[in-house]
Amino acid sequence: MALALSGSRAWIIRTLLLGSALAYGLAAIVAVPRAGAPLTTYAGASSLAYAADLAAGLALLGAGLLASTEAGARRLGLLALAAGAAWFAPDWDGWDKGPALVRSIGALAIPLFLALLFHLVVSHPGGRLSSRFTRGAVIAAYLAAGLVGVGRALFRDPFLDPYCWRNCLDNSLLVDPQPGLARTLDGIWLGSALALGLLLAAICAGRLLAGSGSARRVLWPVLVPGALAGAAEAAYAVALIRTPLEDPDGAGFASIFIVRSFSVTLAALGVAWSVLRIRRTRAAVSRLAAEVGEAPQPGTLRAALASALGDPSLEVAYWLPDTGRFVDAEGGAVRPPAPGEGRAVTPIVREGLPVATVVHDAALLDGPGVQEEIGAAARLAVENERLQAEVLARLEDLRASRARIIETGDAERRRLERDLHDGAQQRLLALSYELRLARAGEEARGDAGLAREVASAAEEAEAALGELRELAHGIHPAILSEAGLAAALATLAEDAPLPVELGEPTPRRYPPPVETTAYVTVSEAIADAARRGASFVSVELAHEDATLAVTVRDDGAPRGAELVHLEDRLGAVGGSLEAGRTGLRAEIPCG
Amino acid sequence: MRVVVADDVMLTREGIVRLLAETDVEVVAEADDAASLVSRVRATRPDAAIVDIRMPPTHTDEGLTAAAAIREEHAEIGVLILSQYIEASYAMRLLEEHPGGVGYLLKERVFDVAVLVDALRRICDGETVVDPTIVSRLFARRRREDPLEELTSREREVLSLVAEGLSNKAIAARLFVSERTVEAHVKQIFLKLSLDANPESHRRVLAVLAYLRAAI
Numbered sequence: 171m172a173l174a175l176s177g178s179r180a181w182i183i184r185t186l187l188l189g190s191a192l193a194y195g196l197a198a199i200v201a202v203p204r205a206g207a208p209l210t211t212y213a214g215a216s217s218l219a220y221a222a223d224l225a226a227g228l229a230l231l232g233a234g235l236l237a238s239t240e241a242g243a244r245r246l247g248l249l250a251l252a253a254g255a256a257w258f259a260p261d262w263d264g265w266d267k268g269p270a271l272v273r274s275i276g277a278l279a280i281p282l283f284l285a286l287l288f289h290l291v292v293s294h295p296g297g298r299l300s301s302r303f304t305r306g307a308v309i310a311a312y313l314a315a316g317l318v319g320v321g322r323a324l325f326r327d328p329f330l331d332p333y334c335w336r337n338c339l340d341n342s343l344l345v346d347p348q349p350g351l352a353r354t355l356d357g358i359w360l361g362s363a364l365a366l367g368l369l370l371a372a373i374c375a376g377r378l379l380a381g382s383g384s385a386r387r388v389l390w391p392v393l394v395p396g397a398l399a400g401a402a403e404a405a406y407a408v409a410l411i412r413t414p415l416e417d418p419d420g421a422g423f424a425s426i427f428i429v430r431s432f433s434v435t436l437a438a439l440g441v442a443w444s445v446l447r448i449r450r451t452r453a454a455v456s457r458l459a460a461e462v463g464e465a466p467q468p469g470t471l472r473a474a475l476a477s478a479l480g481d482p483s484l485e486v487a488y489w490l491p492d493t494g495r496f497v498d499a500e501g502g503a504v505r506p507p508a509p510g511e512g513r514a515v516t517p518i519v520r521e522g523l524p525v526a527t528v529v530h531d532a533a534l535l536d537g538p539g540v541q542e543e544i545g546a547a548a549r550l551a552v553e554n555e556r557l558q559a560e561v562l563a564r565l566e567d568l569r570a571s572r573a574r575i576i577e578t579g580d581a582e583r584r585r586l587e588r589d590l591h592d593g594a595q596q597r598l599l600a601l602s603y604e605l606r607l608a609r610a611g612e613e614a615r616g617d618a619g620l621a622r623e624v625a626s627a628a629e630e631a632e633a634a635l636g637e638l639r640e641l642a643h644g645i646h647p648a649i650l651s652e653a654g655l656a657a658a659l660a661t662l663a664e665d666a667p668l669p670v671e672l673g674e675p676t677p678r679r680y681p682p683p684v685e686t687t688a689y690v691t692v693s694e695a696i697a698d699a700a701r702r703g704a705s706f707v708s709v710e711l712a713h714e715d716a717t718l719a720v721t722v723r724d725d726g727a728p729r730g731a732e733l734v735h736l737e738d739r740l741g742a743v744g745g746s747l748e749a750g751r752t753g754l755r756a757e758i759p760c761g
Numbered sequence: 762m763r764v765v766v767a768d769d770v771m772l773t774r775e776g777i778v779r780l781l782a783e784t785d786v787e788v789v790a791e792a793d794d795a796a797s798l799v800s801r802v803r804a805t806r807p808d809a810a811i812v813d814i815r816m817p818p819t820h821t822d823e824g825l826t827a828a829a830a831i832r833e834e835h836a837e838i839g840v841l842i843l844s845q846y847i848e849a850s851y852a853m854r855l856l857e858e859h860p861g862g863v864g865y866l867l868k869e870r871v872f873d874v875a876v877l878v879d880a881l882r883r884i885c886d887g888e889t890v891v892d893p894t895i896v897s898r899l900f901a902r903r904r905r906e907d908p909l910e911e912l913t914s915r916e917r918e919v920l921s922l923v924a925e926g927l928s929n930k931a932i933a934a935r936l937f938v939s940e941r942t943v944e945a946h947v948k949q950i951f952l953k954l955s956l957d958a959n960p961e962s963h964r965r966v967l968a969v970l971a972y973l974r975a976a977i
Contacts, residue, residue, distance in 0.1 A: 591815070591820075591845060592770065592820075596770040599845075599868055599869070600773055600775070603775075603777070603872060606780065606873070607779055607783075628872070632872070639846065648846055649848050651821070652822055653821075653822065653851070657848070660849070661848060663902075664899065664902050664974070667903065668903050669902075706905050
């Protein structure tokens with residue numbers, strides 16, 4: 171209900187705004203005097219000036235109307251409408267057949283134009299003032315314009331002004347004619363206008379020079395004409411200081427007017443362009459929702475947002491509330507986004523919960539601007555991609571956990587083998603020595619029967635030792651960790667139940683999980699080949715980039731079952747297995 | 762003969778020491794790691810050292826490293842490496858690093874004190890000792906085309922004794938034949954396997970082992 175009400179109120183306001191701006195524009199077209207005596211406006215001086223005057227004012231009004239319909243640019247729109255209205259103020263003042271009150275209000279509003287233009291240009295593109303300095307400058311501009319406008323309205327009697335030319339008769343607001351004070355106010359205004367014009371030009375130039383490439387692309391359509399307009403306003407002030415009697419027909423004043431009108435027109439077109447850009451962005455981002463839904467390619471959203479917002483360095487980090495960390499679209503962990511060095515951080519919130527954070531060029535857009543531009547539809551896409559990133563992050567966790575399980579298992583086997591070696595095997599060895607000694611003792615003493623029994627016990631002990639050694643080797647081949655893959659594979663080939671041909675040995679050492687995985691792969695492949703009745707196996711190891719490739723070929727019968735265990739083992743270390751009908755090829759990443 | 766025994770496991774070290782007590786081999790020092798082994802050898806100057814391959818701190822191949830250190834300081838001291846595992850790689854590495862005066866035996870092998878004493882003697886004479894288990898495993902290896910099949914059974918017998926490090930004279934004594942007969946067998950074997958004829962005794966052990974390991 172409240173939503174509907176506020177929606178209809180906004181519609182009424184928008185319609186009223188549109189209607190009054192149109193009416194005002196039409197009035198200006200009708201009222202602005204054409205050429206003829208006496209000359210009271212620039213528009214009257216030449217048809218070029220007439221066209222330039224109308225173009226500038228109508229461009230501002232048009233840009234303002236366009237912007238006020240766009241959520242992200244409403245403030246800019248209101249400023250542009252106000253500036254357009256104020257642009258025509260001198261024409262109302264110079265309307266020699268117009269009502270005195272209209273002319274008086276026009277005269278009052280003349281200084282406001284510069285303050286509004288200043289505000290409009292420096293608050294582009296977000297409609298907000300980014301620094302305390304610009305905020306102070308804008309307030310000062312309004313104060314100066316207001317003070318001079320109201321002061322002149324109250325104390326300037328145009329009839330007593332020696333330099334009056336637009337309107338030398340009417341001032342309905344006059345309270346007390348004070349020609350001296352009026353001249354002082356004129357002087358104050360010219361000084362302020364000169365300062366504001368130069369400051370505007372400087373701010374525009376500074377922002378253009380300091381901005382990144384992507385920021386510049388967004389800023390120049392308004393800031394370049396803005397700088398020109400600032401310079402033209404300053405030139406206008408200088409001309410008036412030097413020649414107090416303004417002559418719209420004179421070459422100097424006429425050309426300054428043309429430049430002012432031209433730059434204001436361009437700035438207004440720039441504002442309109444940036445509004446259209448925002449609209450285009452929103453359309454692009456909205457399309458994104460559908461695209462991301464159709465083709466869930468990780469990172470699509472980032473690329474699309476970057477191109478839609480015109481910031482190639484834009485980053486999107488997704489928030490995983492379960493594990494309390496940020497990940498990228500692929501699910502890899504990233505550092506928590508932080509603002510800095512011209513970067514701004516904007517959280518994207520959906521249904522009250524943060525889903526992602528966009529890191530973007532600070533000069534390009536302010537935070538609320540991004541939020542508005544991304545819009546509700548894109549937030550859905552962001553949420554989709556966040557879920558995807560979450561799944562990928564979980565997969566990565568799972569892979570890491572598999573690798574840990576394998577590694578723990580391997581370490582456990584190594585420990586077990588060492589325990590056997592240092593424990594049971596050593597005790598059996600010692601026992602065997604004892605039995606040998608005992609036998610020798612009994613033989614020396616001449617007890618042949620006991621000597622035989624001891625000898626058979628010794629043989630049992632040695633058989634146990636042999637079995638234990640095989641067991642330990644099966645648990646973990648000590649040679650693998652001690653002498654490396656090449657030596658361990660050579661031993662494997664020597665013990666194999668069928669001929670095993672080893673390719674060029676690889677003398678280099680790899681991390682234990684890589685060596686163990688390669689060893690297990692070859693060992694299983696040999697066992698598999700033997701099961702399939704192969705008459706020989708050839709094994710090749712190759713180091714390719716950051717991968718150890720194990721290729722095994724054999725001439726056995728085609729494989730029936732898949733090598734699931736081996737696939738699992740390779741998957742756990744991030745490797746892959748390609749098993750053909752007989753041979754196989756495993757790739758193990760080794761950093 | 763004077764020897765130093767090095768093994769980090771007291772039980773097996775004691776076992777070896779007690780076995781040797783029955784013989785004329787004198788154990789002049791014991792060590793439980795590679796560092797103390799090297800310093801005891803330096804102090805006692807024995808004829809040979811009996812060294813466990815796996816010792817602290819890493820329990821991998823400290824014995825081989827210690828052997829290299831001993832031989833570098835005292836080329837005349839023989840080193841007998843004992844291992845619980847039969848690894849041809851280790852035997853080859855030992856033989857490649859040291860021309861003669863070294864041996865590699867499985868720990869169980871030295872239960873038979875006669876084998877141990879014989880190995881020590883041969884090492885002190887500058888011969889090479891390779892555990893018969895290694896040799897028989899290399900012989901038993903499956904091959905696609907077995908060149909060993911071209912050898913007569915007597916030749917195979919001679920070849921395995923060559924691989925174990927025995928000299929022609931020792932082989933002759935072992936097989937109760939004349940040294941000349943053994944020489945003839947060896948010549949024939951080397952011809953059949955197209956191995957470099959008549960290399961010196963240590964190098965011929967290496968050549969045969971390498972041949973057996975490589976042949977497929």
